[in-house]
Every structure is written in C-alpha cells, then in structure tokens.
Amino acid sequence: MTEATRHTPGTPCWVSLMAHGLDATQEFYASLFGWEFSPGPAQLGPYVRALIDGKEVAGIGRLPADRHLPVAWTPYLATDDADATAEVIRSCGGTVGVGPLDAGDAGRLAIGSDPGGAVFGIWQVAAHRGTAVHGTHGTPVWNELLTRETSSVGKFYQALFDYEVEPAVSADFDCLTLRLAGRPVASLHGVGHALPRSRGSHWMTYFEVEDTDAAAHQVLDLGGHVVEQPRDGATGRLATVADPEGAVFTIVRSESS
Incomplete structure (x- = not known):
C-alpha cells in the first residue's frame, strides 16, 4: 500500500x-x-x-x-x-x-x-x-479510454497536459500510453466498431482486487453482472463487471501485487 x-x-x-x-x-x-x-x-x-x-x-x-x-x-x-x-x-x-x-x-x-x-x-x-x-484491494489503479481510434483524441489529451505518447509496438492494436516524466499514467485504446453503441467513447476505471475470480462471483451475488469473464492480461488477471445500476468498471489482480 x-x-x-x-x-x-x-x-x-x-x-x-x-x-x-x-x-x-x-x-x-x-x-x-x-x-x-x-x-x-x-x-x-x-x-x-x-x-x-x-x-x-x-x-x-x-x-x-x-x-x-x-x-x-x-x-x-x-x-x-x-x-x-x-x-x-x-x-x-x-x-x-x-x-x-x-x-x-x-x-x-x-x-x-x-x-x-x-x-x-x-x-x-x-x-x-x-x-x-493505491495498490491495495478496492483502490483505483489504472484508467483507460476506450474510443474508436486514438490518433485525433490522443492529440487532444496531449494539448491538455503535454503527455508523452507511446504507441503500442504491435500493428494489430491501436493503443497509446500516456506518460508524464516517463511514468505511465493512463492509456487510450482504439477499438473501432467494437465500441459499444450504448456507451460510445468512455473512460474505464480499473480497481485492484485480491482475487479477480472471487470478486467477479461476488459482483453477481451482490446484484451486478459480469460483462467480460475473468481472463489473463498483460498486467494481471482482470474482468469487466457492472454494478446493479449498470456502472461498468474493471477489476484486476495486478501481477506486481
């Protein structure tokens, strides 16, 4: 912590x-x-x-x-x-x-x-x-923008705060990492037509959890729902969930935790 x-x-x-x-x-x-x-x-x-x-x-x-x-x-x-x-x-x-x-x-x-x-x-x-x-169960650990494409919106955020922008190394992914003084602080992810019509472009907050699978089950027990099942990602095990009113967020057990 x-x-x-x-x-x-x-x-x-x-x-x-x-x-x-x-x-x-x-x-x-x-x-x-x-x-x-x-x-x-x-x-x-x-x-x-x-x-x-x-x-x-x-x-x-x-x-x-x-x-x-x-x-x-x-x-x-x-x-x-x-x-x-x-x-x-x-x-x-x-x-x-x-x-x-x-x-x-x-x-x-x-x-x-x-x-x-x-x-x-x-x-x-x-x-x-x-x-x-930061860094303990229930704390926000990351923010990611889900949008159609990152080039124009990346320039917008650069103009706001003079971020250093690091594109993903893979041509298969439209991703940018925003850095300040060399430290990553947020990411932009262009998903094209996979962007949900019901939500449009939106920011996703990631919350640290002790156990992603257990937390996803608990979301269901508490009246929420699982949008994307637990899976292994580049930074840890994560799942996208929603609370009973439909607010969507991601839970993650970071590899460094």
Whole structure:
C-alpha cells in the first residue's frame, strides 16, 4: 500500500460515480471493496467519499432525478488551474458540461468531454488531495479510454497536459500510453466498431482486487453482472463487471501485487 503525494498535472487523481440510489450503491461497494464512507462537500449535493483505513479512495454522488445521465465512473485529471484547463478543453474541440466550480474548500473542478464524447473531470487541489492510497484491494489503479481510434483524441489529451505518447509496438492494436516524466499514467485504446453503441467513447476505471475470480462471483451475488469473464492480461488477471445500476468498471489482480 502506498500513499499519494501531490499529483502532477494530467495525472488521474480521483474517480467519482454518480448513481440514482446512493444508499444501495454504497452497500454494493462496501461489500465488494470493503469501503467505508464519510460525507463529501455539500456543494456537490448528496455525496460521500469512500474510505479504506480512513483514507479517501473514491467518491459517490446521487444523480438529480431530472438528469438523464449515464451511471458511470468518471476519472478526474489533476490540474493546477481548472479554469485555464477548461478553456483548453473548449479550444481543442471538447466540451465543458459542469463548472469550473468550487467544491467548498476541497478544491475546484470541472467536468467535460473529449471530441469523441468521453466524459472526464479535472481537479484543482485545495484541502482535498484526491485518491490517498493505491495498490491495495478496492483502490483505483489504472484508467483507460476506450474510443474508436486514438490518433485525433490522443492529440487532444496531449494539448491538455503535454503527455508523452507511446504507441503500442504491435500493428494489430491501436493503443497509446500516456506518460508524464516517463511514468505511465493512463492509456487510450482504439477499438473501432467494437465500441459499444450504448456507451460510445468512455473512460474505464480499473480497481485492484485480491482475487479477480472471487470478486467477479461476488459482483453477481451482490446484484451486478459480469460483462467480460475473468481472463489473463498483460498486467494481471482482470474482468469487466457492472454494478446493479449498470456502472461498468474493471477489476484486476495486478501481477506486481
């Protein structure tokens, strides 16, 4: 288990889920990941922060009843200036749907989408520093963009945060790894027509688990479903699952764990 320090701009620093049933959603993730919860900023409406050993790992809020938005996990990228980054999002062909706005004394945020329509947040830290612990069961460990093709959207993210972009060595895969100071922080995966029509381009959050197969069975027992069965991947054993409201995420037992 490692604790987070300051996040370099462009680094995924937080993940948040907006759901309809806040209590039932908390129960699902408490059972699956061992999360406990504390109240979040009042400015965000009904909102809680998930904790492991008292350290913050993720957020869950309640969708307003009149907002017909998809229930999905959203990654937040660190920024030193949320307003300036929001302007770059707009100028590079993205949209800003929420903010920038202050979340009390926690920080300043905006939620936008890239030119392909994938939703993500930006977070300017103040009192709340973002995900505080990594590498243990129930913590977010990776974020991957699933999109049609990576070339144009890769340029968008490069313009936002000056990532170093490393393409996959294989001609069979349309994949880019985003790096900051040489360290991989996220990936972009072009899947062409395999992109689900119901979801479109979207970010996928990976959560570390102690046992991928056992966790996938537990998802089913808790009322969720398995989207892609457990399988061995390049970084460990993983499965794609969804919670009872349909929020899709990936669970992984990393090889280095």
